[in-house]
Structures are given as C-alpha cells and as structure tokens.
Amino acid sequence: MSAQAYPGEPMRTPDTMSRVAQAAVIGGAAAIRCQGLADVELISATVKVPVIGLWKDGHDGVFITPTLDHALAVADAGADIVAIDGTRRERGDGLSLVETIAGLHQRDALVMADCGSLDDGLAAADAGADVVGTTLAGYTDDRTKTDGPDLELIAELAGRIRVPVVAEGRVHTPAQARAALDAGAFAVAVGTAITHPTTLTSWFVEAL
Numbered sequence: 617m618s619a620q621a622y623p624g625e626p627m628r629t630p631d632t633m634s635r636v637a638q639a640a641v642i643g644g645a646a647a648i649r650c651q652g653l654a655d656v657e658l659i660s661a662t663v664k665v666p667v668i669g670l671w672k673d674g675h676d677g678v679f680i681t682p683t684l685d686h687a688l689a690v691a692d693a694g695a696d697i698v699a700i701d702g703t704r705r706e707r708g709d710g711l712s713l714v715e716t717i718a719g720l721h722q723r724d725a726l727v728m729a730d731c732g733s734l735d736d737g738l739a740a741a742d743a744g745a746d747v748v749g750t751t752l753a754g755y756t757d758d759r760t761k762t763d764g765p766d767l768e769l770i771a772e773l774a775g776r777i778r779v780p781v782v783a784e785g786r787v788h789t790p791a792q793a794r795a796a797l798d799a800g801a802f803a804v805a806v807g808t809a810i811t812h813p814t815t816l817t818s819w820f821v822e823a824l
Contacts, residue, residue, distance in 0.1 A: 617645040618784070618807030619659065625814065630654040634662050636811050641665055649784075649805055653693045660694030668728055669695025673708075680730050680751070683709040684719045691725035697747065702729025702740040703756055713743040728782065733758035734772045741777040748773060749782040749805065764792045767799045774800025 617640040621628040627636075630652070637648045637659045649668040650659050656669035669690040670681045681687045681700040690698045698720055701707070707716065717727050721744065729740035732752035740748050753769050754761030762768075765787050773781045780802035787793050793804045808815050 617641075617647075617810055618649040618805050619655070619811050620649070620651050620807060621812070627813075630658045634658045637663050640810065646803065647697075649699065649807070653689055656690055656693040656695050660696075666696040667694065668697040668699050669693060670699040670730075678703070678705050678707055682707055684711055684716045685709065687716060687720050687725075687727075688723060691720060691723050695725065697726040697728050699728040699730055699749070699751075701752070702731045702745060702748065703733075703736045703752060704739055705756075713740060713745075717744040730784075731773075732756035734769060734776070737769075737773045737777060737781075741779050745779060747780050747782055747802075748777060749784045751784040751805075753785055755785075762786065764788065765796045765804075767795055770796055770799040770801050774802075 619633045619637040633650060633655045641663050647666040647668060648659055648663055650656055651670045651672050660667045671686045671690050673679055673682055678701045681690060687698050687700055720727050726746040728747040728749055729745035730749050730751035731737045731740055737748045750766055750769050753759050753766040765783050765785060770783050782803050782805055783796035783801035784805035787804055787806045788809045796804045
C-alpha cells in the first residue's frame with residue numbers, strides 16, 4: 617500500500633501518513649510505500665512490515681529519488697527498499713543507473729526501480745535492481761497510458777526478468793489487482809484507491 621498525499625493537502629503530514637500506513641497494515645498490507653524523509657522515518661518506526669521509501673523532488677522528468685544523494689538519505693531514514701527512477705533517462709547527478717544502484721547496495725539497501733517500459737525494466741534488472749515496478753508506465757514517452765494497470769507490460773516483464781515485478785499505477789479495484797497478479801506480478805502496489813479520499817470522493821461525484 618502506498619501512503620502518499622499531494623503537496624498542500626491536509627493529509628500531507630508524517631503523522632497522518634503513519635496512521636494511514638498502520639491502518640493498511642491492520643487490513644493486510646504486506647509492505648508500505650511512502651515518500652519524504654520524515655514520512656519514511658516515522659512509518660519505519662511504527663509498522664512491522666517492509667517500507668519502500670522514496671523522495672520526490674520536482675514534478676517533471678526524473679523526480680522520484682532523482683540522485684544517489686537523495687537515495688542514500690532515504691536509506692538512512694530507515695527504508696528497507698529505496699525506490700528510484702528506473703528509466704533510461706539522464707539522472708540529476710549524471711550518474712548511471714548502475715552507479716546509483718551500486719551506491720545503494722554498498723549501504724546494504726535494496727532497490728526498487730520505477731520503470732516505464734519493457735526496455736527500462738530489462739535495463740534496470742541488468743543494472744542490479746532488486747525489484748522492478750511498472751510505476752511510470754504511461755508517464756513517459758515509451759508507452760500509452762492505459763485505463764487501469766498496464767497488464768501487457770507486467771506480463772512482458774515477468775516473462776523476461778528474474779527479479780520480482782511489482783504492478784504499480786492505476787490499480788483502482790480489487791479485480792484489477794487480481795488481474796495484475798494473474799499477469800505475472802509478484803506483488804501489487806495500491807495507492808490512490810486506498811489512501812486518497814479527495815480522489816475517491818471525486819469518483820463518486822462524477823458518477824452522480
């Protein structure tokens with residue numbers, strides 16, 4: 617379960633996100649994905665499941681844990697797994713994905729590569745990523761944005777790489793989560809459909 621809130625929202629506090637994470641764990645969440653050093657630190661201290669941490673810096677291009685310094689700070693905050701931009705785009709510090717992952721492994725941190733395409737996922741696995749996610753599918757120029765999770769990409773990755781594939785992105789219903797597992801995902805990350813009441817409310821408003 618991904619416990620994240622957007623800037624400027626009333627839920628965007630570490631305490632709130634920690635409580636959301638704890639509630640999700642009670643419901644059966646096997647891991648928590650969260651962003652921001654304060655959130656990572658507090659959630660790591662309050663849940664007993666693995667924490668996937670990241671640091672969003674900016675809004676466009678490579679902004680999910682964009683540099684090795686960002687990534688090491690997330691690891692130091694207590695994340696069991698550090699999620700980084702796993703695309704083939706140039707990173708903010710000029711380091712390659714191989715160098716970034718190696719730097720995290722030296723700190724004994726596992727790495728989740730957030731990818732946008734099959735080629736991204738293959739390159740990330742070759743670079744040493746411990747987990748590959750479909751987080752950025754539909755948000756780069758490589759693939760068209762699907763209405764739900766990109767099941768085709770999940771299946772392609774699961775059939776080509778040996779590391780676990782996490783389905784993430786636009787998983788809005790239990791049926792879609794099940795379909796992602798059936799397509800070959802090792803696990804499914806759900807965010808908005810569980811943790812973002814503003815969006816959930818808007819779905820009902822639009823339907824009415």
